[in-house]
Every structure is written in structure tokens, then in C-alpha cells.
Amino acid sequence: MSSDLKFGAIAGFRLVTADLIRLAAFYRAIGFDVGEPLPISTAEMALLGIAGTGMRIEMSLGTSRVDLDCYALSGRPYPTERSASDRIFxxxxxxxxxxxxxxxxxxxxxxxxxxxxxxxxxxxxxxxxxxxxxxxxxxxxxxxxxxxxxxxxxxxxxxxxxxxxxxxxxxxxxxxxxxxxxxxxxxxxxxxxxxxxxxxxxxxxxxxxxxxxxxxxxxxxxxxxxxxRDRVSDTGQLAVNDIAATRIVWRSAHDALMRDPDGHFHQFSRADRLQTETLSR
Structure with a gap:
């Protein structure tokens, strides 16, 4: 299916966190509107390939959206040795x-x-x-x-x-x-x-x-x-539940998860497409 997927419109971004409430407080402090924690659906957890449960807080800034995801099965923290030229950046x-x-x-x-x-x-x-x-x-x-x-x-x-x-x-x-x-x-x-x-x-x-x-x-x-140029370093392949594993979420007719050549995650979401269509009516 991945060869058929197209990047049409970005619905938002998803950040992985080990402390949902603390990180939400930071984004609230810089100006985001912050929602309440809600469970991530079983179907989405299966798509992500993560066992157990997860919670999500949806945030907005004008028309922009960022979700914070926290999983019962936690991944690795953000690497301490990192720079703006790291491939996970x-x-x-x-x-x-x-x-x-x-x-x-x-x-x-x-x-x-x-x-x-x-x-x-x-x-x-x-x-x-x-x-x-x-x-x-x-x-x-x-x-x-x-x-x-x-x-x-x-x-x-x-x-x-x-x-x-x-x-x-x-x-x-x-x-x-x-x-x-x-x-x-x-x-x-x-x-x-x-x-x-x-x-x-x-x-x-x-x-x-x-x-x-x-x-x-x-x-x-x-x-x-x-x-x-001459500066890109590689801190290894990220797992989807690692703190550094930010996902770009795309409005789509399909549900899918894909990596680009450097391992950055793209999530295609029917739910985000349908939500947009409903709001536009």
C-alpha cells in the first residue's frame, strides 16, 4: 500500500512523551490550547505496533494541531548526545x-x-x-x-x-x-x-x-x-514509542504508518480526514 499513499495535507504532529501531564503543561505555558487525556484506540495501537495501552492529549494553536502520546510500554528517552544535524532531528x-x-x-x-x-x-x-x-x-x-x-x-x-x-x-x-x-x-x-x-x-x-x-x-x-554537509550523524533507528519518534499525521483515505529514507515516521489517518470533512460541512 505504501507506494499508493500520497502526502496530501498535514493534519498535525504527534510527539511521544514519558510524562503526559508535565509536557502538556509546558505547551500550555507557551500558548497551546490543551485538551484532556483520552485513550488511544486499540486499532491505532495495533497500527503503531505497540503492545498495551496508550493515552493522548490533543492540543491546538490556531489551526495547527499537536498531539501528545504516552504509552504503557515506554520507549527510550531522547538521546542526550544530539545536535541539530542528527538524523533523528x-x-x-x-x-x-x-x-x-x-x-x-x-x-x-x-x-x-x-x-x-x-x-x-x-x-x-x-x-x-x-x-x-x-x-x-x-x-x-x-x-x-x-x-x-x-x-x-x-x-x-x-x-x-x-x-x-x-x-x-x-x-x-x-x-x-x-x-x-x-x-x-x-x-x-x-x-x-x-x-x-x-x-x-x-x-x-x-x-x-x-x-x-x-x-x-x-x-x-x-x-x-x-x-x-559533512555533519549528519546517525543515532540509530527509532522505535515508534521512543521519545524522539515524532510523527507527521496526514489526512488520508487509508490508515497506515510509513518511514521516510531516514526513519522519520508518517502516519496516514482516515479519522483525521473524516474529522476535517465533517468540520467543513
Whole structure:
């Protein structure tokens, strides 16, 4: 079935947590609307290949959605030796009109820095945004992104507005481009990011990274492929219940779980498709 699956529209993201209530409190503190814990269905647990039971908290930020999943059969914690160029790296970029204020709020709630400084102003050749990378209290990477005024009409307002994209580190950029194109995504204009601002943003000396946007049929959010030149490290294959095993959830006519060439998870969900169709009526 995997060859027939297409990346149509991102319904949201799922993060694995060892402490559902604690991590939900962090995301509430930075601006998410947070629901109540609910059991994950037996059918979905079987799809994920995880024995036992699981609980989920659904969260929203504007039209963006993030779920927190906690399983009775827990996996490994987020690796302590990790960087923005690790192949397991996958963040989602939260759009804000004030990256400094967003970072201070997250830091006060328990976030840990990836970037070496306060939010960094990238040059126009690297998108011209002001951004900062960080980790939530369990290690999941995030980014706050502030676009220049009027630069992105998808985002208007104040505070933390929603998710613009999910960025993933890849080991073989050409293979990843082929994979995502095969499954229905359209390649955007690539960028080459390097220099002092990128070093400060990623917290990696001498960093040079190719960034390739991949656009689904409906966006935002979209996906960005991060090809770190001579820097990608491999921390091993993730199990679906490991804390680092973030899943992108796609609205689909099928229920399926798939990995990309670097092991990042994609979950196709009929429930999310049907929910969207119901809300649109």
C-alpha cells in the first residue's frame, strides 16, 4: 500500500512523551490550547505496533494541531548526545510576531536552548527571518520563527500563531527529494544556509546546510529537508514509542504508518480526514 499513499495535507504532529501531564503543561505555558487525556484506540495501537495501552492529549494553536502520546510500554528517552544535524532531528517551526518574547516564555517554562544566542536574524539569502531553536523539557526540538513584516501572508496576528513547517535532517538529500516527490509533494526553491548567523542558530561550528522545501497539496504546514554537509550523524533507528519518534499525521483515505529514507515516521489517518470533512460541512 505504501507506494499508493500520497502526502496530501498535514493534519498535525504527534510527539511521544514519558510524562503526559508535565509536557502538556509546558505547551500550555507557551500558548497551546490543551485538551484532556483520552485513550488511544486499540486499532491505532495495533497500527503503531505497540503492545498495551496508550493515552493522548490533543492540543491546538490556531489551526495547527499537536498531539501528545504516552504509552504503557515506554520507549527510550531522547538521546542526550544530539545536535541539530542528527538524523533523528525533526522540529516544527512555530510562527510568532516576537521571537524574543516567545523564547523567554518557553525558557521560563523549562525549554532548553539549541541556539547559542538569543533569536538570530538570518540574512536575506537565508530567508531573512528571526529564529531560535530550542528543546521542550523532554528533548523534542522546536523553532520560533518571526517573518519580516508583510513577508508571509499566511501568518497575521500577535503571539504564537501556528506551525509553518516541520524540518527534518536527512542523510541523503537526493534520495529524500525523490521519496517526497514520489509521494506527491512539490519541491520549492532550495536555499544554502551558512555563516555566523546559521552557526548561532544551529549551535554547530562551521555549519553548511542545504534546505529544500517540499510542499504538499495543502499548506501550511509544509516540510523542509535539511541536508547538513559533512555533519549528519546517525543515532540509530527509532522505535515508534521512543521519545524522539515524532510523527507527521496526514489526512488520508487509508490508515497506515510509513518511514521516510531516514526513519522519520508518517502516519496516514482516515479519522483525521473524516474529522476535517465533517468540520467543513
Amino acid at each position: 525533526q522540529h516544527f517551526a512555530l510562527v510568532t510576531d516576537d521571537a524574543h518574547m516567545a523564547w523567554n516564555r518557553a525558557r521560563d517554562a523549562g525549554a532548553m536552548p539549541i541556539s547559542r544566542e538569543q533569536p538570530v536574524a538570518l540574512p536575506q539569502s537565508s530567508g531573512g527571518v528571526t529564529a531560535v531553536k530550542l528543546r521542550d523539557p523532554e528533548g523534542h526540538p522546536l523553532e520560533f520563527t518571526q517573518f519580516p513584516p508583510g513577508a508571509n501572508p499566511d501568518w497575521r496576528g500577535s503571539g504564537i500563531l501556528g506551525i509553518d513547517h516541520s524540518a527534518i535532517a536527512v542523510g541523503d538529500l537526493a534520495a529524500s527529494r525523490r521519496f517526497y516527490a514520489h509521494h506527491g509533494m512539490v519541491e520549492g526553491e532550495p536555499m544554502l544556509n551558512q555563516g555566523p548567523a546559521q552557526v548561532a542558530l544551529d549551535g554547530i561550528d562551521g555549519v553548511v546546510v542545504d534546505i529544500v522545501p517540499m510542499q504538499p497539496a495543502t499548506a501550511p504546514p509544509h516540510i523542509e529537508l535539511l541536508g547538513y
